[in-house]
Amino acid sequence: MKRKEFRELVPVEEARRIINRLQIRPEKENSALENAYGKILAEDIVTEINVPPFSRATMDGYAVRAEDTYACSETEPVKLKLLGNIPAGSDVSFKVSAGEIVEIATGAPIPEGADAVVMVEYSSEENGTVLIFRPVAGGENVMKAGSDILKGGRVLRRGRKLGTREIGVLASIGKKEVPVLRLPVGIISTGNELVSPGGNLAPGKVYDANSYTLYTGVQECGAFSLLYGVVKDDETGIRKALETAVSECALILTSGSTSSGTGDVMYRIIDEVGETLAHGINIKPGKPVVIGIIKGVPIIGLPGNPSSALMIFNEFVAPFLRKALGAEAGVRRTETGILGTVLRSEGRQQLLPVGLVRGRVYPADRGSGAITSLSEADGFIEIPPETEYMEAGTAVEVTLFGEVEKPDLLIAGGFCPGLDVLEDLSGLRFRTLYTGSSGGFSAIAAGTADIAGVNMPSKRPENRRESLPGEIRYNAPTIENMGLSEVVLVKGYRREMGLLVQQDSPVSGLEALPGKRLINRNRGSGTRALLELKIEELAEKKGISKKEFTDSIPGYGSGAKSEVSVCEAVLSGKVDAGVGLRNCAERNGLKFVKFAEEEYDFLIRKEVLDVPEVRKFLKTLSSAEFASKLPAGLQVYERTGEIISY
Amino acid sequence: MKRKEFRELVPVEEARRIINRLQIRPEKENSALENAYGKILAEDIVTEINVPPFSRATMDGYAVRAEDTYACSETEPVKLKLLGNIPAGSDVSFKVSAGEIVEIATGAPIPEGADAVVMVEYSSEENGTVLIFRPVAGGENVMKAGSDILKGGRVLRRGRKLGTREIGVLASIGKKEVPVLRLPVGIISTGNELVSPGGNLAPGKVYDANSYTLYTGVQECGAFSLLYGVVKDDETGIRKALETAVSECALILTSGSTSSGTGDVMYRIIDEVGETLAHGINIKPGKPVVIGIIKGVPIIGLPGNPSSALMIFNEFVAPFLRKALGAEAGVRRTETGILGTVLRSEGRQQLLPVGLVRGRVYPADRGSGAITSLSEADGFIEIPPETEYMEAGTAVEVTLFGEVEKPDLLIAGGFCPGLDVLEDLSGLRFRTLYTGSSGGFSAIAAGTADIAGVNMPSKRPENRRESLPGEIRYNAPTIENMGLSEVVLVKGYRREMGLLVQQDSPVSGLEALPGKRLINRNRGSGTRALLELKIEELAEKKGISKKEFTDSIPGYGSGAKSEVSVCEAVLSGKVDAGVGLRNCAERNGLKFVKFAEEEYDFLIRKEVLDVPEVRKFLKTLSSAEFASKLPAGLQVYERTGEIISY
Incomplete structure (x- = not known):
């Protein structure tokens, strides 16, 4: 049971x-116009005035009867009698008859009889007479009364969410307070x-x-x-x-x-x-x-x-x-995107959190956990109950989580402080998923990331002549082993890797590890793989088996998910040594005992190699400014920016 | 000179x-998280905790070693020893060994040794023993520590505008106050x-x-x-x-x-x-x-x-x-749209205010005035200096005026209170440009509106047998005269048209107009055209010329742009009579002297006839609710909703 x-x-x-x-019944309240942004209008707004309230000049110049100017030209100006001047905001009234003209400022009311404004540039004034050098058409440089908003009409409907334009419209019809819903x-x-x-x-x-x-x-x-x-x-x-x-x-x-x-x-x-x-x-x-x-x-x-x-x-x-709130349709923020990867559903109706990067949609789900995360999702898609499978390339509608600023690039792989520098200098926004290097290769293979930062070492590739036996090569062998195609490997920079120990620690190298409590990195991380290779080398030199060596290090099998956890464990004294970057050691006041210089590279799907954001990324990587801003222990070298195609 | x-x-x-x-140098200030929405982050935010801080159960059930369940089934459950219970928020610790199990609530920390959670639905508990009926995989129903946000990483970059998701991320790493820019x-x-x-x-x-x-x-x-x-x-x-x-x-x-x-x-x-x-x-x-x-x-x-x-x-x-503010790119709100009409530019670089309706872009410019209006523009496009001509159908990028809610339909033509009813009942958002009926026909011809509300009367068409001589027909003759094709005319409803006079006015019909001061509507309005036809009929009956009759009415040549202006002129005593709808008279406390019942129809471009918004518009027009909600003097009839194709 x-x-x-x-x-x-x-x-x-x-x-x-x-x-x-x-x-539910919303209450009504009055809001000062300047605080009304984003609120919902409680009543229809009908205007009691025209906007503009009178026909007004849109240029500085002279108000005339257009027909008086029809015959004039640059060489044969027409002479008109100046009646006076109407400044903006004035209620001076004139009646313009044939042969007459009134000086007028932008925004001032067009006097009776006049139907156009001659720009000041095409005029010349002397002793109460104005010469006009260019004809104007009726209505030229005049904004007619009510031509923006006609009085008596409903200008805004109850339920309208008040944005910049709506606030402007309310101001222009003179509303100081507006009825909004609470x-x-x-x-x-x-x-x-x-x-x-x-x-x-x-x-x-x-x-x-x-x-x-x-x-x-x-x-x-x-x-x-x-x-x-x-x-x-x-x-x-x-x-x-x-x-x-x-x-x-x-x-x-x-x-x-x-x-x-x-x-x-x-x-x-x-x-x-x-x-x-x-x-x-x-x-x-x-x-x-x-x-x-x-x-x-x-x-x-x-x-x-x-x-x-x-x-x-x-x-x-x-x-x-x-x-x-009576709010009108269309407030829900959705955006159409293209599935960047195959989706499998359990055949039950589902809301799936997704990321949205440059119109590509991918599940915001690290694959491992059952629950997806807030920090990676830009919104969600709705999967109908009968759907069990959606192909990459399918167009889907994403409901955004509020007003979202979407990332430019989706970067998976191993953590590196160099990525923050790249992000700052390029001005691009990264969505970074620190999956470890292995996870980075998988994300590129599955099409769920644009770029993966990887530092996966391998030794003694069997079928390649160009590498020396015993030489450690980075990332390329993994690409070959996984049979990845349609990708490029862009060489990144070198990183000093070492043991992180307390300042007064006697540990001076890998050979001192036996008997010391170590905190290792998680499986799938390039750092762990590199430590393993280096220990293998050392064991070989010592003439013992790798297993014998690692068995002698308590905690060798542990797997911290981040460098910060490693540092904390060392700082707290729970362990005697950790493994990580020089930069990490220095930021945490730890001693750094270097054991290798590795290569941190970028694996990029060929498909996105030409999108402007990726080009910008690569340009930044190769820039002198980037080279100069890398933190201690990270360094560009002659291969930085080199592109190897697969 | x-x-x-x-x-x-x-x-x-x-x-x-x-x-x-x-x-310009922004200042830095701390903002309470709940007030930080929309503000700009002043510093990089680096998290000092994992989210979640520990591996947690995502389901109510039992924490187990997954391998202990591999062999069980619905018919052959495995029996495990219950060690205790971990409620959410508890710091109780257990160590789960082979054959053991711990009850656990959603959100509670996974005890040491366990690596999965069996949902309560697949279990049964009795006397300190739990039966499990379905195997779980390692990691199932467990959200691992740091799987949302890994500690030590930069979670948000300086310059990020804080939206819903960012606020959530800051909350989940425990920030109560955030450094923002002022x-x-x-x-x-x-x-x-x-x-x-x-x-x-x-x-x-x-x-x-x-x-x-x-x-x-x-x-x-x-x-x-x-x-x-x-x-x-x-x-x-x-x-x-x-x-x-x-x-x-x-x-x-x-x-x-x-x-x-x-x-x-x-x-x-x-x-x-x-x-x-x-x-x-x-x-x-x-x-x-x-x-x-x-x-x-x-x-x-x-x-x-x-x-x-x-x-x-x-x-x-x-x-x-x-x-x-160091804000990242992408905040400027732009949207791509398709030009709905030909655009001519003066060959000078220009920002042109435009409306954006269902992806169609049209200039927000009533054609007459030199200056365009705030109430009609959703944003603007940039026209390069060398461009003098842009074809309809060209894709253009619209920079939106802030956070804009875009209209569903662009409706031109003559004003009618029935349009407000249609808008309310359909739930659609209209952008209405009251251009008069003539302007409505032109807007449809030019492709700058989806629908035009028109009430343009014509008499004695010459080549059509189906109309009686002397009969007034609405809108169809104008379509024919203009040679419009690719449009449909949807019959709307009837409107009572008449003279608007003060309550104690002796004016009892058109024949009383001579010698009375009249305020007429503007040229191009169907109302003015109808008055003209009716006066022509009357003059014919009296055996005088139309000109003779209209010359006897002071103000016949006037042209108020809206019904409200007409009503105001009558109410103020400036004129003795105006012309307009019964509804308008009643709302303003004026007497209504009916002289005709006209037809107000909708001219629609065929191209948009099938878009959902237009279908919804037409459905609403034909609905019983619409019929019942029309104000006094407006009435649906047997032809309402009839579609005539051209």
């Missing part, structure tokens, strides 16, 4: 219907594991991101967020938070505490003090979603995982908020 | 160089004709829109606006405003008072108290632009016309602001 029955998941369309039937949405994060940003991160705790992403998401819809912070996952705490929120909000969004686990109480409380309308939507990741009403106030419980919460918010809640 | 020499205009590229050499930009509108919104609009005055559009434009760039309001166009006022702004701002933007007219003093003051770097850029509308420095603070004077000011701001100032 299984402990728990599967819940009946609500179909997607049914969930939408349930949400759309929820009643829809207070309460945001509660629940979970015993959550700590608010700025708090102390005890073991087992994570920072609460949902409060902040939902806060901005709600604001972007034109509603008003109220943050209630983090609430513990217990009945008392949640009940109390809900009670406050119910009294202050038109809608409540919670995240976390909605799954079927033992510690999760949100849906039980809604059931007790209100009414549950749905629990679980049949779309991945909608299973934990709960929809209910407490004392007339709708409440929607979102998943705890940040990217899942944002997806469900965008898919179900944001359209509802916009509808409640 | 001409009064004024042409100034030497600065070439565009030289102007960019001058602006880019200006020195760049105060002062905004001054100058001109004697300007009144701040909310003020009284005396004759000759217009409302100041530039303060507000520039305010939002500056904010959108991530800088901070300071509004100094409207300043009179005199030395003392402008000097004083500049003095204050120089002491408070890093950059000053003014608008107006920069042309060469007699009343314009801005550039003279800059020359006196500071240094003028450029006056006039050789790009339309950049002629009035002035660039200078006062006491080390750069000042840029923009044109007074709102859409010109916005274009120059977007083209020259916004890129400079973003660069000063």
Whole structure:
């Protein structure tokens, strides 16, 4: 007997219907025009004035009856009698008859009788007479009354989100205050594991991101967020938070505490003090979603995982908020992209977080973990239930996570501080996925990255004459072994690799490692592979087996995922030595014991070699400025920028 | 001798160089995370923690060694010993060995030894023993430490504009405060004709829109606006405003008072108290632009016309602001569109304001006035100096005026309150250009509108048998006369047309008009054409000429541009009668004396007949709800929705 029955998941369309039937009523308030940006208009705006309110001159010059100028020319100017001058903002009135003219400034009202303005450049004035050297047509250099906005018309519709242009239009019809909608949405994060940003991160705790992403998401819809912070996952705490929120909000969004686990109480409380309308939507990741009403106030419980919460918010809640605000269609930010890689779905309807780089869409999923990450996703795509397979090249619509600035290049592979320098100098925006070198080769093979930074060493290639036996070669042998084609390897720069030890450590080289506690890097990292080769060389020299040597080093099998973890372990004294770059040692005040100089290169798919962003990347790599700005231990050399084609 | 020499205009590229050499230094300040949205990051953000900080369960269930489950199945579950329970947020530690299992909640840390989580659905617990019915793979339902963000890496680069996702990332690494840039930009509108919104609009005055559009434009760039309001166009006022702004701002933007007219003093003051770097850029509308420095603070004077000011701001100032803030590329919002109509340029480099409707680009220019309007433009395109002609269908890049919500349909023609009903019910956004019926036919012919609302009457067509002599037909004859093809006429609804008079007026019909002061509608309006036909009928009946009749009506030749102007003239007693719709009379408390029932139809280009927005428009037109919501005097009839193809 299984402990728990599967819940009946609500179909997607049914969930939408349930949400759309929820009643929320925004309040109306007046906003000063300068604070109205991004808010939603509460009423139709009908203008009581024309814009411009009168026909006005668009140039400095002279107001005339156009017909008086028809016969004039550069050599035979017409002579007209000057009646006076109308400065901008003046209410001086003249009546211009045949043979008469009035000096006029840009923006001033055209006097009665006149129907055009001669630019000052084509005139000459003397003793009350003006000579005109060029004819004007009727209406020339005149902006007619009401030609921008005609009075009596509806200039903006209720529900319009106020942007730059709308604010300008409201100003130009004289509105100082505008009626906007106020829809207070309460945001509660629940979970015993959550700590608010700025708090102390005890073991087992994570920072609460949902409060902040939902806060901005709600604001972007034109509603008003109220943050209630983090609430513990217990009945008392949640009940109390809900009670406050119910009294202050038109809608409540919670995240976390909605799954079927033992510690999760949100849906039980809604059931007790209100009414549950749905629990679980049949779309991945909608299973934990709960929809209910407490004392007339709708409440929607979102998943705890940040990217899942944002997806469900965008898919179900944001359209509802916009509808409640009467906001017009088109606010949801979507962009069409092309799948950069094959996608397999489980044949269940799904929202899949994706990255969007130069119109290419790739799953924002490091492959290993079951849960995808907020930092890598620009938005998500919807995969229909019947789809199990989507080919690379398929056009898909991406719903963006708010107002996203999209990256220019997607770079996988091993971490290197040189990448930050490349990013800064090129002005490009990188999306970097530090997958280790092995992961970089795979990402290029799968088409999920544009560039991979790799430092994978190999020894004694068997079928190549050009390398000496025993010589370590970088990256090229891996490309050959994997049979990669349609790629190029661009030689990068050299990096000093060594042991990282405390300043007073006696460790002076690899031969001192036996008996010392080591923190190694993770499998798949080029650094680990290089250490292994160097140890193999050393063991050979010593006449012992590699295994014998490594077995004598406690922690040799460990695998830190980042250099920072390595440094921390050394600094804390938990281990006696780590492995990493000189730069890393120096930044952390550690001693660096060099054991090799390796080559860090860039593997690039041929397909993208000519896109402007990649060209810019390569240009920066070969620049003198880049060479001069590389941190200690990294150095360009004669092969930097060399391109090897496969 | 001409009064004024042409100034030497600065070439565009030289102007960019001058602006880019200006020195502005943003300040650094800390912002609470919840207020950081839209601001620019002042420093690189390097994370000191992994996200998640530990490997965590992504499902409720049991943490196991995956290999312990490999052999189990639905029918032959494996039995494992339950060690305990790890709730989310707990720091309880267990060590899981072969044959052991620990209950775990979503989000809780994976205990030592375990490498996967079995979902609770595939388990059953009894007396300290757990049965597992389905194998899991290593890593399944586990999110590894650092798999979202790896510690030590730069997660966000200095200069990043903070959006939803960035705020979420900062929260998830625990930042409560973030270092952002503060760049105060002062905004001054100058001109004697300007009144701040909310003020009284005396004759000759217009409302100041530039303060507000520039305010939002500056904010959108991530800088901070300071509004100094409207300043009179005199030395003392402008000097004083500049003095204050120089002491408070890093950059000053003014608008107006920069042309060469007699009343314009801005550039003279800059020359006196500071240094003028450029006056006039050789790009339309950049002629009035002035660039200078006062006491080390750069000042840029923009044109007074709102859409010109916005274009120059977007083209020259916004890129400079973003660069000063170190903001990364790609913030400028552009969109590619297809020219919907032929464009002729004057062969001078130009920024042309355009509308953007469903990817189609058309000039936002009503043709008549020399100056284009803010309310119709979504952005602008750049026309190179050598271009004199651009074909319809050419792809162009539109720089958007800030964050624009683009219209769904572009509708030209005669005004009708029924259009507001259609817009509300369809949920579509219309861009309406009330050009009169004639203008509507032209806009469709030129391809610059999708739909035109038209009510143009004609009588006695000569070559058509189906109409009776003397019968008035609507719109179809005009289509035939203009030789329009590739269009359809969709029959709309009937409108009661009549004279609008004061409640106590003795005027009871057209025959009472002689000797009464009339306000007529403008030429090109269907209403005027209909009145003319009806008067012709009446004159014929009376045995006099039409001219004789109309000459007897003072003001017959007048031409109000809108119904509202007509109503105002009647209400004020300036005239005795006007002409318009019943609806308009009723809304303004006037008496309505009906003289005809006309047909208001929709002329649509065939090309767009099948786009979803047009289909939705037509569906709404034929709906019962539309019929029921039409205001008094407008009525659907049996032909509503009928489509006549040409």
